[in-house]
Amino acid sequence: MSVQAIHNERIDSETGKLGMWIFLFTELFLFGGLFLVYAVFRAKYSADFHHAAEELNTFIGTLNTVFLLVSSMTVAMSITAIQKDDKKLALFLVGLTVLLAGLFMMNKYFEWSHKFEFKIYPGSEVLKNLPQGELLFFGLYYMMTGLHALHVLIGMILLLINIVKIKNGTVSSNHYLHLENSGLYWHLVDLIWIFLFPLLYLIT
Amino acid sequence: MNASENGSHVSFLEHKGKYKGILSWLLTTDHKKIALLYLYSIMIFFFVGVILGLLMRIELFKPGETIMDAQTYNGMFTIHGIIMIFIIVIPALPAIFGNFFLPIMIGAKDVAFPKLNLFSWYLFIIGAIFGVLSQFIGEGSPDTGWTFYVPYSAESSTNVIYALVAAFILGFSSILTGLNFIVTMHRMRAPGMGWFRMPLFPWSLYATGWIQVLATPIVGITLLMVIAERVLKIGFFDPALGGDPVLFQHLFWIYSHPAVYIMILPGMGIVTEIFPTFSQKPVFGYTAILFSSLAIAFVGYFVWGHHMFTAGISYGSRWFFSFLTFIVAVPSAIKVFNWISTMYGGSIDLKPPLLYAIFFIFLFMIGGFTGLTLGSVATDVQAHDTAFVVAHFHYIIFGGMGFAFFAGLHYWFPKIFGKMYNNTLAYAGSIVIFIGFNLLYFPQFIIGLQGMPRRYFDYLPQFQTGHQLSTIGGFILFIGLIIMVYNLVYHAKKGAPAPSNPWKGVTLEWQIPSPPSHENFEEIPQIKNHPYFFGESTGNK
Amino acid sequence: MKNEGSHISSYTSHAVVLIALLALTAISVAATEWHFGAFTVGVALLIASIKVATVIINFMHVKHESLFIKAMVSGVFVLFAAVIVITFIDYYLR
Numbered sequence: 001m002s003v004q005a006i007h008n009e010r011i012d013s014e015t016g017k018l019g020m021w022i023f024l025f026t027e028l029f030l031f032g033g034l035f036l037v038y039a040v041f042r043a044k045y046s047a048d049f050h051h052a053a054e055e056l057n058t059f060i061g062t063l064n065t066v067f068l069l070v071s072s073m074t075v076a077m078s079i080t081a082i083q084k085d086d087k088k089l090a091l092f093l094v095g096l097t098v099l100l101a102g103l104f105m106m107n108k109y110f111e112w113s114h115k116f117e118f119k120i121y122p123g124s125e126v127l128k129n130l131p132q133g134e135l136l137f138f139g140l141y142y143m144m145t146g147l148h149a150l151h152v153l154i155g156m157i158l159l160l161i162n163i164v165k166i167k168n169g170t171v172s173s174n175h176y177l178h179l180e181n182s183g184l185y186w187h188l189v190d191l192i193w194i195f196l197f198p199l200l201y202l203i204t
Numbered sequence: 205m206n207a208s209e210n211g212s213h214v215s216f217l218e219h220k221g222k223y224k225g226i227l228s229w230l231l232t233t234d235h236k237k238i239a240l241l242y243l244y245s246i247m248i249f250f251f252v253g254v255i256l257g258l259l260m261r262i263e264l265f266k267p268g269e270t271i272m273d274a275q276t277y278n279g280m281f282t283i284h285g286i287i288m289i290f291i292i293v294i295p296a297l298p299a300i301f302g303n304f305f306l307p308i309m310i311g312a313k314d315v316a317f318p319k320l321n322l323f324s325w326y327l328f329i330i331g332a333i334f335g336v337l338s339q340f341i342g343e344g345s346p347d348t349g350w351t352f353y354v355p356y357s358a359e360s361s362t363n364v365i366y367a368l369v370a371a372f373i374l375g376f377s378s379i380l381t382g383l384n385f386i387v388t389m390h391r392m393r394a395p396g397m398g399w400f401r402m403p404l405f406p407w408s409l410y411a412t413g414w415i416q417v418l419a420t421p422i423v424g425i426t427l428l429m430v431i432a433e434r435v436l437k438i439g440f441f442d443p444a445l446g447g448d449p450v451l452f453q454h455l456f457w458i459y460s461h462p463a464v465y466i467m468i469l470p471g472m473g474i475v476t477e478i479f480p481t482f483s484q485k486p487v488f489g490y491t492a493i494l495f496s497s498l499a500i501a502f503v504g505y506f507v508w509g510h511h512m513f514t515a516g517i518s519y520g521s522r523w524f525f526s527f528l529t530f531i532v533a534v535p536s537a538i539k540v541f542n543w544i545s546t547m548y549g550g551s552i553d554l555k556p557p558l559l560y561a562i563f564f565i566f567l568f569m570i571g572g573f574t575g576l577t578l579g580s581v582a583t584d585v586q587a588h589d590t591a592f593v594v595a596h597f598h599y600i601i602f603g604g605m606g607f608a609f610f611a612g613l614h615y616w617f618p619k620i621f622g623k624m625y626n627n628t629l630a631y632a633g634s635i636v637i638f639i640g641f642n643l644l645y646f647p648q649f650i651i652g653l654q655g656m657p658r659r660y661f662d663y664l665p666q667f668q669t670g671h672q673l674s675t676i677g678g679f680i681l682f683i684g685l686i687i688m689v690y691n692l693v694y695h696a697k698k699g700a701p702a703p704s705n706p707w708k709g710v711t712l713e714w715q716i717p718s719p720p721s722h723e724n725f726e727e728i729p730q731i732k733n734h735p736y737f738f739g740e741s742t743g744n745k
Numbered sequence: 746m747k748n749e750g751s752h753i754s755s756y757t758s759h760a761v762v763l764i765a766l767l768a769l770t771a772i773s774v775a776a777t778e779w780h781f782g783a784f785t786v787g788v789a790l791l792i793a794s795i796k797v798a799t800v801i802i803n804f805m806h807v808k809h810e811s812l813f814i815k816a817m818v819s820g821v822f823v824l825f826a827a828v829i830v831i832t833f834i835d836y837y838l839r
Contacts, residue, residue, distance in 0.1 A: 015316050015391045021814060022383045025821045026421045032825050033425035033455055037440055039829055040451055040836055042786075058774065065770050073763040076754070076804040083753045122436035132439075132446025139438035143429070187805045194796045198789035202777045390813075418824065454832050505824070506831055518838035524831070 013177045020181040024188050027151070031192050034144050038199060041136045048133020053203045055120070056141070060111050061201035064104050065193065071100035072190040075159070075183045085173040087166060094162055094179075097186065101156045108149055144196055151189045158182040215622060219722035233318035234722060239304035240620070241325050246300065247689075249291045249332060254682065256284040261644075261678040264671045267663055277661040278347035279362070283339045285350030286367055290374045291332045293605055294463060297470035298381055298416075299328070301612050302409045304620060306385055308713045308720060309403050311394025311729045316387040324380040331373035338366030349659060351460070354441035354452045358433040365434060368427045375420045375427075375459075378466070382416025385409050394712075396731035400494075403711045403735040404487065407494050408473025411501035415462045415469075419505065423459030426452065450515055457508035465504040467601055468568075469497055471608030472539055475561040478615050479543050481709040482558040483550025486736035489542040496535035503532050513581050514588045522581050529579035536572055540565060555707065556630035560611035563638050567603025571596060574649065589659075591670075592652025595645045603641060610634070610688065617692060618706045622719040623699030629691040636684030643677025711735055752809040762803045769796050 042049050078093035119126040122142055127135050162179050165171040171179050216236045223231050229241060260280050263270045272280070303321065307314055315321050339345040346367045348357040357364050389410050393402065430452070432438045439445025441452045480487040487493065509517060509525030543565060552558070574596040577583050587593060614634075618624055648656075651670035656663055663671065705714040712729060713720075773792040777785065802808050807815055 012391075015387055017810075018390060018814070019317060019320075019383060019387045021817065022386060022417055025817075026379050026383075026417055028821060029418060029421035029825065030425050032828070033422045033429075033458075036455065036829055036832060037429070037451060040448065040832065041440075041446075043833075043836060044448075045446070058777075062770065062774055066767065069763060069766045069770065072766075072800060072804050073759050076759050077756055080754055080756060080759070122432070122438045128445075135439060136446050139432075139436075139440060142436075143432060143438065147428075184805055187800055190804075191797050191800055194793050194800070195790075198773055198793050199786075202773060202789050203786060418821070450835075454835070458828060458832075506827065509831075509835065517835045520838035521831075521835035524834055 013175075013180070016177045016181060017184070020184050024184060027188055028191075031144070031147070034140065034147070035195070035199075038140050038144070041133070041140070042199075042203075045131075045133025045136065048131050049137050050203060052130075052134035052137035053200065055115075056201050057111065057114075058201050060107055061197055064107050065197050067100045067104045067107070068190045068193050071097045071104075072187055074100070075186050079176065079180055079183055082166070082171065082173055082176045082179055087172075090179075091163060091166055094159055094166065098156055098159050098163070101152055101159070105149065105152060105156075108145065108152075112145075141200055144200070148189070148192055148196060151192070155182070155186045155189045158185055213717050214721055215717070215719040216722045217622075217719055221722075231322070233314070233322055235303045235307050235315050235318065235321060236620075236720065238321050238325055239300050239302075242295065242299040242303065242328070245329060245332065246292055246296050249287055249336075252336070253284055253287040253292060254685065256280050256287070258678055258682060260284065261675040263661065264663070265675045267665055267668060269662075274661045275344070275347065278659075279339065279345030281659055282346045282349055282367070283335070286335050286338075286346075286370065287332075288601075289350050289463075290371050291328075291335060293467045293601055294378055295328060295374070295381070296609055297474065297605065297612070298378075298385065298409055298412060298466075299324075301405075301474060301616065302381070302385060302470060305616065305713055306388060306406050306409055307392070308716070308724050309406050309711055310389060310392065311397060311712055311725065311731065312388065312392035313723050313725065313728075315384050316391055317384050320380055321384055324377045324384070327373055327377035327380070331370045331377060334366050334370035334373065338363040338370060342366070351456060352427070352430060353456075354430060354433065354449045355443070357430055358442060365431060368431050372424055372427045375424050378416050379420045382413035382420075386413040386417065389413075394729050394731050400491070401731055401733075401735055404476040404490065404493055404497075405470070405473035408469045408476070408497050411497040412466050412469045415466050415501050415505070419459045419462040419466075422455060423463075426455040426459070429455075450512070450517065453512050453515055454508070457511045461508040461511060462501075462505050464600070465500055467605045468608075469500060471564070471605040472497070474608045474612040474615070475543060475564050476539075477709075477711065478557050478561040478611055479546040480736045480738075481615075481707050482553045482555055482561075483547045484553070484708065484738055485546060485550035486734070486738060487542070488545035488548075489538075490734070490736065492538055493542050496538045499535040500532060503528060503535070507532060510579050510584070513584045526579055526581050530576065533572065533576060533579075540569065553707075555614075556625075556627060556634055557611050557615035557707075559631065559634050560607055560614060563634065564604060564607040564611060567599050567607060567641070571599030571603055575600065587652060589657055590652035591648040591656040591658055594658045595648035595652060598645045598648075603645075610637070613692065615707070616713070617696075618702030619713055619718045619720070621696045621699070622702050622717075623695055623697070624702045624706065625691050625695040625699055629687060633684050633688035633691055636687060637681055638684075640677050640679070640681030640684050644674050644681050645677070647671070647673045647677075710738055752806070754803075754806070759804070762799060766796055766799060769799075 074093045075097045078090045078097065081087075081090035081093055115121065120138055121127070122139055127138055130138075159182055162171060162182050165178055216234055219234075221228055221232065221234075229237055232238060232241075259271070260277065263272050263277055263280075303315070342363045344362045346360065346362045346364045348360055348362075348364055348367075352364070352368065352371075357368075389402070389406060429438075429440050433441055437445075439447045441447045441449050443449060476487060476493055507525055507528045509521055510529045513522055513526075543561075574592070578587055578593065578596060614625070614630060647670040651667045652658075654667065654670075656667045656670070702718045704717045706718075707714070715729070716724060769792055773789060776788050776792070801818060807818055
């Protein structure tokens with residue numbers, strides 16, 4: 001496996017991908033800490049968690065899951081397209097991914113503002129009067145989905161940069177590491193959501 | 205082999221890059237210059253930390269208030285801890301010696317991601333600035349201790365948020381360094397250098413890298429949760445809202461215990477390089493040392509609970525964590541035996557680096573054995589939160605990592621700066637540091653067992669002798685540090701030119717001129733031998 | 746270097762994976778109606794794990810990556826599971 005040092009401006013694709021994977025592990029463990037907290041409180045207050053989860057709208061949650069799953073496919077397909085040198089299709093697919101990400105964020109916005117209308121937000125009076133388990137559930141809900149939404153935004157920015165790079169040819173069928181790594185990042189966003197969705201929305 | 209003779213050699217320090225002057229440093233992507241940036245900034249912060257420590261020692265010279273009030277003292281030990289742990293001990297060895305020598309020792313021209321490497325340094329500086337700022341601005345310096353235990357850290361009206369942000373950013377910098385090193389070792393080893401021909405300092409960085417990558421994010425999210433706790437009143441750790449403070453301790457130590465191995469493993473790697481060179485003999489038990497590094501990293505990930513024996517965790521888990529803690533002692537002991545066996549029968553040349561390395565073994569063993577005292581549940585209940593713990597971790601962290609750092613500094617100084625330091629001063633410095641160190645920390649074992657609590661600003665008169673010895677030791681140590689730093693700083697400019705291989709080392713960094721050129725190697729070396737091959741007559745396999 | 750990791754996945758294979766993922770989502774949502782009692786979370790997590798594995802193997806191309814990446818990815822999940830289990834040694838035995 002020993003490989004010579006290749007010293008040019010472009011990092012070779014295996015090296016870049018390895019770095020990205022290791023970075024994704026750190027992201028997984030970042031969320032991992034929250035999952036651990038969730039597990040502990042869920043074990044302690046299962047009835048409260050049950051009850052609080054009913055407040056969440058399963059339909060919106062499912063819809064968002066579908067958005068992210070489809071976007072995961074489109075970004076995977078965009079890599080196939082760029083490998084086949086189909087620039088137009090690649091642009092379309094990356095654009096579609098960004099659009100789906102935008103829809104996800106829009107949904108999230110409506111969901112959160114709906115909660116805010118009912119004065120369910122961290123530190124609110126309504127929340128303080130709820131049973132302790134429910135208070136912790138909403139704390140986790142905001143922390144987890146908030147951190148996730150931040151990652152969605154970062155992913156969108158990365159993908160938008162790719163649109164520019166595909167257009168000006170920096171990302172092409174010869175060199176598409178940037179698109180591959182952004183894709184990996186986007187899949188991670190999807191992975192986290194796949195766990196968040198049942199844990200927050202489906203435990204009623 | 206020795207390009208410095210033929211005059212065409214330009215060292216990395218004189219290399220003309222794209223930028224001139226200060227920018228040639230601030231915008232460099234050369235791993236060697238980045239290492240020096242780390243070296244200089246860490247040395248500055250180290251002296252800030254040392255002076256805070258000395259001020260605390262002066263305060264403890266007599267019972268009652270001496271030079272500062274209790275709240276100032278609380279701030280001092282917190283900032284001393286944060287600076288020493290997050291700004292110096294965790295990053296120093298990987299970021300300075302790892303950056304400088306990892307690529308050279310594996311025969312590469314740079315790390316895998318040079319720009320990311322520079323970015324890590326900027327993150328480090330930003331984090332460090334936040335850490336120091338927290339001492340001076342706003343509501344007064346944080347007083348939680350470097351461990352940020354809740355619920356107090358969620359309530360304290362001091363600048364805890366700055367300190368939390370500092371630790372978060374520094375953690376991120378540490379992750380990126382670890383990531384960079386892992387990828388470098390996977391992708392950039394010179395042709396012929398299989399995994400089992402890689403020297404042991406890179407191997408220790410490999411084990412360290414994985415801990416940095418896989419443990420640091422947990423503390424990152426934990427610190428974010430404490431910030432959320434303070435700002436948004438979420439209540440994860442607040443019993444009044446149903447939260448659980450012990451959960452914080454779990455999360456914190458899931459990172460911070462492995463962090464101890466981030467500190468010590470590269471130190472072990474450095475002395476592993478030093479023993480063969482000054483014994484002129486291949487390292488004893490290459491494979492054993494290598495796998496003991498990996499074993500320490502792996503098992504060390506699962507022992508975090510031994511910091512919590514008195515925090516109210518279950519009996520079963522105390523048993524579990526105590527057992528695993530004793531298991532970690534095994535690979536550590538394997539290393540000690542291997543270092544000593546490496547010296548056995550060698551032609552030993554007691555140069556300053558070797559002297560430091562021997563001090564390292566001595567102090568590390570005292571720290572290690574007292575660690576077993578604390579790893580056993582029954583004795584830990586007695587010694588927990590006493591000066592005994594303070595003495596123990598200073599023996600491991602300062603006596604271990606710190607002395608390994610000094611050893612590495614003296615070992616690689618000629619290579620880094622291309623100059624020799626004064627041997628007499630180096631011996632004097634090391635011996636004064638050693639004496640001062642022991643006088644500073646050993647009495648704390650004794651007063652700790654007698655019941656002197658840690659982090660107390662005042663104490664009963666019966667502990668006074670111990671504290672006074674300790675303070676005197678602190679000043680001796682400080683004088684030793686001054687001698688050492690003077691020797692190194694003065695001779696980095698004015699010293700006699702160093703040959704390319706002053707210690708007759710055999711690893712790759714000694715095969716190139718001192719200081720190395722910008723690209724390290726004129727041509728990429730071909731590796732044909734084991735890394736510690738001292739020639740046919742010395743019993744190599 | 747170019748031959749490694751340059752496997753081109755077909756559009757149809759991606760579409761098939763998506764259909765599988767959507768089906769699993771549907772099952773997961775429907776399963777909440779059936780009430781498995783104590784196993785509800787278990788079932789939901791099992792389905793989620795299958796989905797995650799599907800995404801990693803197919804969309805993230807781990808199928809075509811080196812053995813090292815495969816080992817690393819699975820190792821990381823095992824490590825995280827170990828951390829949860831060890832923490833629960835404390836919480837369950839208290």
